[in-house]
Amino acid sequence: xxxxxxxKQTPDTESVIRIAGDGKSIAxxxxxxxxxxxxxxxxxxxxxxxxxxGGTVTIVSWGPQRVVESVRTALAMGADTGVLxxxxxxxxxDSLSIAKALAAAVKELSADVVVCGSRAVxxxxxxxxxxxxxxxxxxxxxxxxxxxxxxxxxxxxxxxxGGKVTLEADLPALVTMGGSHAVWNPRYAxxxxxxxxxxxxxxxxxxxxxxxxxxxxxxQAAKMQVTSFEMPPQRAAGRIIxxxxxxxxxxxxxxxxxxxxxxx
Amino acid sequence: MAKCVLIVAExxxxxxxxxxxxxxxxxxxxxDALGATLCAVAVGSGVADxxxxxxxxxxKTVYVxxxxxxxxxLAEAxxxxxxDAVTQCDPAAVILPASVDGKDLGARLSAALGAAxxxxxxxxxxxxxxxxxxxxxxxxxxxxxxxxxxxxxxVISCRPNVMDCLLPSEGDQAEVxxxxxxxxxxxxxxxGIDLDTSGKVELTEAEIxxxxxxxMKGPENYAMLEELAKILGAAVxxxxxxxxxxxxxxxxxxxxxxxxxxxxxxxxxxxxxAIQHLAGMGSSKFIVAINKDGxxxxxxxxxxxxxxxxxxxIPAFTEEVRKLKATCx
Ligand SMILES: Cc1cc2nc3c(=O)[nH]c(=O)nc-3n(C[C@H](O)[C@H](O)[C@H](O)COP(=O)(O)OP(=O)(O)OC[C@H]3O[C@@H](n4cnc5c(N)ncnc54)[C@H](O)[C@@H]3O)c2cc1C
Ligand SMILES: Nc1ncnc2c1ncn2[C@@H]1O[C@H](COP(=O)(O)O)[C@@H](O)[C@H]1O
Numbered sequence: 001x002x003x004x005x006x007x008k009q010t011p012d013t014e015s016v017i018r019i020a021g022d023g024k025s026i027a028x029x030x031x032x033x034x035x036x037x038x039x040x041x042x043x044x045x046x047x048x049x050x051x052x053x054g055g056t057v058t059i060v061s062w063g064p065q066r067v068v069e070s071v072r073t074a075l076a077m078g079a080d081t082g083v084l085x086x087x088x089x090x091x092x093x094d095s096l097s098i099a100k101a102l103a104a105a106v107k108e109l110s111a112d113v114v115v116c117g118s119r120a121v122x123x124x125x126x127x128x129x130x131x132x133x134x135x136x137x138x139x140x141x142x143x144x145x146x147x148x149x150x151x152x153x154x155x156x157x158x159x160x161x162g163g164k165v166t167l168e169a170d171l172p173a174l175v176t177m178g179g180s181h182a183v184w185n186p187r188y189a190x191x192x193x194x195x196x197x198x199x200x201x202x203x204x205x206x207x208x209x210x211x212x213x214x215x216x217x218x219x220q221a222a223k224m225q226v227t228s229f230e231m232p233p234q235r236a237a238g239r240i241i242x243x244x245x246x247x248x249x250x251x252x253x254x255x256x257x258x259x260x261x262x263x264x
Numbered sequence: 265m266a267k268c269v270l271i272v273a274e275x276x277x278x279x280x281x282x283x284x285x286x287x288x289x290x291x292x293x294x295x296d297a298l299g300a301t302l303c304a305v306a307v308g309s310g311v312a313d314x315x316x317x318x319x320x321x322x323x324k325t326v327y328v329x330x331x332x333x334x335x336x337x338l339a340e341a342x343x344x345x346x347x348d349a350v351t352q353c354d355p356a357a358v359i360l361p362a363s364v365d366g367k368d369l370g371a372r373l374s375a376a377l378g379a380a381x382x383x384x385x386x387x388x389x390x391x392x393x394x395x396x397x398x399x400x401x402x403x404x405x406x407x408x409x410x411x412x413x414x415x416x417x418x419v420i421s422c423r424p425n426v427m428d429c430l431l432p433s434e435g436d437q438a439e440v441x442x443x444x445x446x447x448x449x450x451x452x453x454x455x456g457i458d459l460d461t462s463g464k465v466e467l468t469e470a471e472i473x474x475x476x477x478x479x480m481k482g483p484e485n486y487a488m489l490e491e492l493a494k495i496l497g498a499a500v501x502x503x504x505x506x507x508x509x510x511x512x513x514x515x516x517x518x519x520x521x522x523x524x525x526x527x528x529x530x531x532x533x534x535x536x537x538a539i540q541h542l543a544g545m546g547s548s549k550f551i552v553a554i555n556k557d558g559x560x561x562x563x564x565x566x567x568x569x570x571x572x573x574x575x576x577x578i579p580a581f582t583e584e585v586r587k588l589k590a591t592c593x
């Protein structure tokens with residue numbers, strides 16, 4: 001079974017986010033980079049499929065050269081090969097174009113399953129998985145908290161408001177990962193894994209290598225743009241509830257929530 | 265010139281979900297600003313009989329796909345109908361709920377239409393016919409304003425619990441138009457549905473959330489929060505530390521890799537306030553922190569802080585809430 005993981009490198013979740021001088025982008029100079037947590041879950045889920053069915057796990061990512069480090073980390077976890085789409089033409093491209101590029105890269109890999117994150121924790125766009133599936137003409141199942149395959153289908157559980165559904169798709173199919181660390185418990189790269197990863201193949205591709213016309217995927221072709229960023233409003237300083245004893249504080253808190261905040 | 269704004273109404277278990285009223289209200293506002301009418305598309309089983317109800321929110325025409333095979337959401341099955349409705353009414357914008365299904369539908373629909381999607385928006389503006397949408401990025405550490413290129417169709421999903429819901433005007437009926445497309449041949453299917461019938465309030469829709477972290481010390485102590493939640497009609501949430509410890513199901517996790525919630529009141533008990541947790545609840549309207557460590561970072565985000573041992577405070581607080589409820593009802 002050939003599994004492809006779509007992996008995005010994102011800023012560490014601890015990062016302080018600052019708006020760049022142009023007001024239209026985020027300052028990246030002092031950011032630490034990690035694999036998007038949901039994509040790390042995807043790598044784990046992909047490796048489990050490989051362990052059961054054999055085959056390969058390929059990591060596909062779009063981004064600049066710094067992303068090589070994250071792809072190598074995934075290779076160290078146990079993935080076999082990597083493809084990095086690094087093309088300046090994609091600078092400022094919208095989600096549709098990125099999804100087209102990712103779909104084109106997947107097409108060359110005769111994949112049975114594509115696994116990706118439900119969202120990347122940077123811009124929280126939450127859309128490229130479903131878009132890639134649509135461009136491939138494949139079924140997709142979103143927000144998996146479990147994933148099983150018998151080699152010709154994939155079955156997931158998907159939490160919905162107030163419950164859970166079990167879904168099945170014929171292969172080839174795309175699955176996006178939901179859940180959290182407790183659900184997927186992604187493995188760490190072992191020391192031998194890190195050594196081996198250095199020698200695993202990692203190809204860099206341009207849009208033309210994927211048979212795409214750069215003009216169609218460029219910033220000029222973007223149907224949507226972020227025109228400005230703004231910081232969230234500062235929360236007014238809060239108040240520590242005082243009182244003689246626990247009961248008095250409890251009383252005061254209930255009063256404040258009822259009379260001042262009017263939320264109770 | 266703009267003819268209509270199309271909303272995707274979410275229908276489940278025989279009824280339109282609350283997020284649909286929010287979407288319709290927002291859609292109506294945009295439609296009015298554009299001088300356009302409001303249309304809706306609704307896919308489901310048994311939806312045709314209920315669709316006219318959307319008229320109460322100002323919807324003029326509802327395109328419906330009603331089939332037992334469409335009982336439960338499946339991207340592959342729903343998207344062709346939504347796309348067909350777009351073809352029929354040629355909208356100036358498509359608005360969906362940023363619910364679990366709405367976000368997924370929006371993404372696949374946008375790719376099918378070649379349209380650009382702004383997911384999980386908290387504000388939509390329409391000045392001089394130009395639509396803009398604001399959405400949180402980096403888990404709410406920042407906001408992005410999105411604009412669409414000339415001639416591009418904006419597809420916008422709205423974060424639940426954020427936008428104002430119009431008061432429905434009783435009696436107004438929408439015209440119901442059946443989409444004639446057959447249910448497409450599907451390569452995916454629903455194998456089972458497991459709905460929680462315990463009456464538990466869904467986190468992302470709750471108006472009040474009581475959340476417990478590592479300070480709860482063990483799974484058994486959540487009974488205390490459950491009790492408080494029951495009196496308040498609240499949902500119970502948890503930090504990653506509590507979920508990783510196996511005390512609470514992952515579906516309760518609030519934060520950057522959990523759920524993003526927007527209640528009127530978020531009560532954090534025994535939660536330190538790590539940046540990834542704040543990412544999930546920082547936009548709650550009121551935040552209460554209960555922590556025995558007066559230096560805990562959560563206090564810097566809290567409207568009301570209580571420096572106490574939660575094992576003493578929660579029972580006392582529950583008692584006071586009970587008294588208040590007794591006098592109010
Ligand atoms: C990639 C990534 C993603 C993450 N995603 C999430 C996420 O989605 N959600 C999330 O919550 N975290 C997330 N985290 C983890 C986050 O960094 C913190 O580790 C976590 O939120 C801590 O949980 P906590 O506040 O319950 O525990 P702690 O930080 O251990 O805090 C426990 C608090 O309880 C207080 N306390 C203890 N006993 C009592 C008592 N008797 N009475 C009153 N107070 C008491 C303590 O003073 C302390 O402040 C993520 C981390 C990473 C790296
Ligand atoms: N630049 C990228 N390279 C590879 N995969 C990506 C990229 N951007 C997004 N994805 C995939 O799409 C998922 C959803 O991302 P997003 O739509 O950006 O929130 C991510 O979790 C990845 O699996």
